Amino acid sequence: MWPDLIGKSKDGGLDVIETYVFWNLHEPVQGQYDFEGRKDLVRFVKTVAAAGLYVHLRIGPYACAEWNYGGFPVWLHFIPGIEFRTDNEPFKKEMQRFTAKIVDVMKQEKLYASQGGPIILSQIENEYGNVEAAYGPAAKTYVNWSASMATSLDTGVPWVMCQQSDAPDPIINTCNGFYCDQFTPNSNQKPKIWTENWSGWFLDFGGRVPYRPVEDLAFAVARFFQRGGTFQNYYMYHGGTNFGRSSGGPFISTSYDYDAPIDEYGIVRQPKWGHLRDLHKAIKLCEKALIATDPAYTSLGPNLEAHVYKTSSGTCAAFLANVNSNSDATVTFYGKTYYLPAWSVSVLPDCENVVFNTAQINSQATLSETKYVKTYSHESDQPIFTSEISEPGWKYVQEPVGISKTSAFKREGLLEQINTTADASDYLWYSISVNITGNEPFLFNGTQSILHVESLGHVLHSFVNGQSTGTGIGNSDNVNVILDTTVTLVPGKNIIDLLSVTVGLQNYGAHFDLSGAGVTGPVLLMGLNDRIDLSSNLWTYQIGLRGEDSGLPDYSKNSPIWISEDPLPKNSPLIWYMTDFDAPAGNDPVAIEFTGMRKGMAWVNGESIGRYWPAYLAPQTGCSSCNYRGTYGSSKCLKNCGKPSQTLYHVPRSFIQPGKNKLILFEEMGGDPTKISFTTRQTTSLCGYISESHPAPVDAWNTAKNQxxxxxxxxxxxxxxxxxxxxxxxxxxxxxxxxxxxxxxxxxxxxxxxxxxxxxxxxxxxxxxxxxxxxxxxxxxxxxxxxxxxxx
The missing domain is CATH 2.60.120.740 (Rhamnose-binding lectin domain (RBL))
Structure with a gap:
């Protein structure tokens, strides 16, 4: 998808592509680097260069990005004496080694601008200023060390630190946010750079879908250049998909669409893409004036501003802004009258004629449609005239409840999950046996008790004697889970199994690496008059699922343990499912709609398309019509209330092969796979709405200014x-x-x-x-x- 996405970015008026470099992606095992396939950083940079664009390489290596563990490899956590992102020798040694590795790879391919390549900027660290105070005096020492370490690598291009007001020379401090027009670098020798202009916001499982109106996004961009901005980057211009277990958070969804100008599937999102394209053209018409001088500010009235770039040779460009969020205005500028809608900026490349106004959209809009694909059952050799995959096409494997692997081990007390699993799997089993004689004080009604479990999350399932007894779920605001469920115990031995599930590791905040997961306790059996605390007893642990160890996600292993039976078991937890499907015809982007399923993971031909969780519904309230006027925030414009936070899950065409393909699911909570549908995404309508008062097209500027x-x-x-x-x-x-x-x-x-x-x-x-x-x-x-x- 890279050439297509980069081409659409260039067509949208971009000059530079920014990319993070995720440490855990490229060094999953200490000392073992991976730059193959879609991890081929050199190929990505060269693809950008081939399109005629530049690159900003944000090495970090801390990234945040709603990415698992903020981009750090989990093995880093287990180095003795390490403390992340501070003046700590073990951490600095590893950070320098990885940063130097990336720089060396780029140098070998002559990819820095100083070598004739496309990389014009690099970033070290990321938004450290937001958490710096929590690290005490060692933080400043660490910032200075990071700066000197980066510059010592001699890339020949500038380094930046975003959100770092104390960035030492020659490091350029930059701004991230919804608005950065008010930002000032810490030296007048440094350019005003906006590293991340948030085009929308990320989605979490159980959350409403956020979006940012293009009128406000364009307003923010125009204001930045109006007030002396030099370089502005969108976060995100293409949001994409968190494949596999790459999403962090926790609770960050598989979709990372971000309401970006190019959507998750690579489709141009209109009118956002087109309106910004027109803005980029308008700003570039002002380029000679912008790069020659600083702007002169003039007040045109309350909340009405003009900034003029005028050179001694007569070159002139102006921006007129109405920053009032309610009232439109008419202003006089250089003897002419101009209409300024509320919360808008007009661009005048010659200080006379308006070529663009951020609130007046000249670009087309589009409607996209999800079309269901007819599937074919290879099992029955009969066509299925429905969007769903029929029951005869499915096989299954039941994942055992509790301990089933020889690698299981015993420990007294409750273990923290990340320290135990090293994030090798989302899953950790906690198992304990309780002997019942029949007169225990923590029983009531003869056989019943309340099982009380406290966990750091993110999801907890309980089983007694192999039967599901309850589920607790956290959320992005509070990952803690408290589960209270009534259980029935039998005389003699009873097995209590707790399955703790992570949904992406913490990626942001001071000391985020110390945020734990798993069952912390207490684990209690409670009756009417007494209780027993099982927390410090002897527990048996199992990391991951038996199906994971058996290679069930690997489609190339035609395991004999797959069962084909009628009826297919449904709506029962812990089941692996497998079926074949034909490649959807055409070239339109493909997605799976997981109607009927609740929570789990999915693989297409062995490629993980990520976690699915359609059972987690967004709150019923909080969605309403959104006025672009006024300051935007991540909770201002929301949709999808009362619905699954994510319905469609992207399957890249490159994952699908001609003819027969294999879909494998692990359903954690219980669902009906026969209701799953394959869909394609298609643009069905083009729309335009233009009034007589709109400016003429930007493209007409050089031929007819009064068009x-x-x-x-x-x-x-x-x-x-x-x-x-x-x-x-x-x-x-x-x-x-x-x-x-x-x-x-x-x-x-x-x-x-x-x-x-x-x-x-x-x-x-x-x-x-x-x-x-x-x-x-x-x-x-x-x-x-x-x-x-x-x-x-």
Whole structure:
């Protein structure tokens, strides 16, 4: 997917691609490096260079990024005497070794700009200033050491530290956030750099889906360059997917879409991508003035600002801003009158003509649709005319409850999970036996007791004598789990099995590496009058699942233990499932909809597509219409209330082979795999809504500065589609949004025919928004053109 994603980024107006370098991805075992396949960092950098773009290599090596353990390998935790991210010799030794390794790999391939390559910046550490105080006096020493260590590697390009106001020279301190126009570097010799402009926010399992309106994102970008910004980067421009067990948090979802201009599947998200593309063009029209001088500020009224870049040779560019979140305004600037919508910036490349306003979207919108794929059962050799995979196509293996591996071991007391598993698996079994004589004081009703378990999370399942007795679930705000469940005990020996499950390790915060997981206790059996504490007793432990050790996720191992039986067991915990499916036709992105399943992991042809958890619903409240005006925050604009936090799970086409493919699931809580559906993601409609008051297209600047606004429609880039039909067209006072436009009282009669003539059969089309073309259906009324079209 890299060339396509990078190409769409370039088409969107980007000059630079930023990437983290994840330590745990490239050195999963101490001293053993992995740069193969999608871990091929050199190939990635060269692919960016081949597209004519630059690279900012954020080595860190701490990354955060909602990535497991913040990007640190878990083996680092077990080095004697180590303390992360401070003036600690064992940590500094390992950090320097990895950083030097990455720099050396880049140097060998001559990839730094000083060698003629594309890498123009590198980053050391990451947002350390946010947590620095918690590390005491050693923090400053560590910051200075990190800086000197990085610069000693002699890359020939600058190093940056984001969110690090005390970054020592020559390190450039940079800003991360939703807005960075107010940011000032710690020296006037350093450029004003915005390392992360958050295009949305991440999603956690059980959370509502956050999004950021493009009008606000564009406003933030324009304000940054208005106030002297030099380099701004989006986080994320393409969010992507947390495959395998790479997501951190904990509770970070498999999707890392981030409401980015290019979505998780690699599809351009409109109008966000197009509106930002137009903004990038507008800013570059100002480039000669921007790089020649600092801006001069002028107040145009309360919350109304002008910043002018003017050189002695007469080159001039201006930004006019209305930072009021409620009221539109009309201002006078250089003797002319300008209309400024609330919470917007207008860009004037010649200090006279507005070429772009952040609140007025000239870009098209799109509607995407999930289409269900007809599947084929290789088991029955019959086509299945449904989106679901039928029961005869499935096989299964029951994962044993409790201890089933010879590697199990015994310890007195309760063990912390990460120290025990080293994150080799999400799963750790705790097992203990309790002998019942029948008159224990912690029993009531003769055989019943309350099993009370306290855990650091993230999920806890309890079983008594092989039967499920309860589940406790934490969340992103409070990972702690307290499980109280009524259990029935029998005379004699009773086995209590607790399955503790992690959902990504902590990735952020001071001393985040010390955040534990697993059953901490107490573990109690409680009756009406008494209790027994099992916490310090002798427990048996098993790391991981027997199916993991048996290689069940590996599709190439046709294990004889797979069972084909009728009926297929469903809605029961701890079951592995396997089926075959045909590659969905075409080239559209593929996703699995896990309807019917609850929580687990999935593999396609041995490639892990990550954790699925459709059973975890978002809260019912908190979603409402979102006004882009005013300061944005991660909880401001939310959707998907009361629904699964994630419904679709991306399966890259590169994971799928022609013909027969294998899907393997581990269902942890109990589900029905026959309800799973394969889907494709397709853009079904192009839409545009442009008013007479909108600026003319940025592309028209050099040919006709007073050109009228234009509605532009274009079929998805990198496809062979053309506009096949116009579903709706109205010139006058139409209303609604893409997919639900309606005619207004003011309506011209010729709009549909005019747009059809201009667009049908073309890859793209431009339609002038003017009464000259459409006639004037209602004098003295501001008119707009709304169009919905389809490509095929």
């Amino acid at each position: 009228l606004p234009v509605l532009h429609l274009e079929c998805p880039p990198y496809s062979n589609q053309v506009i096949s039909s116009v579903k709706f067209a109205s010139f006058g006072t139409p209303s609604g949004t893409c997919g639900s436009y309606k005619h207004g009282k003011c309506r011209g009669s010729s709009a549909l025919a005019i747009v059809q003539r201009a667009c049908v059969g073309a890859k793209s089309c431009d339609v002038e928004v003017s009464t000259k073309l459409f006639g004037d259906p209602c004098a003295n009324v501001s008119k707009s053109l709304a169009v919905e079209a389809a490509c095929s």
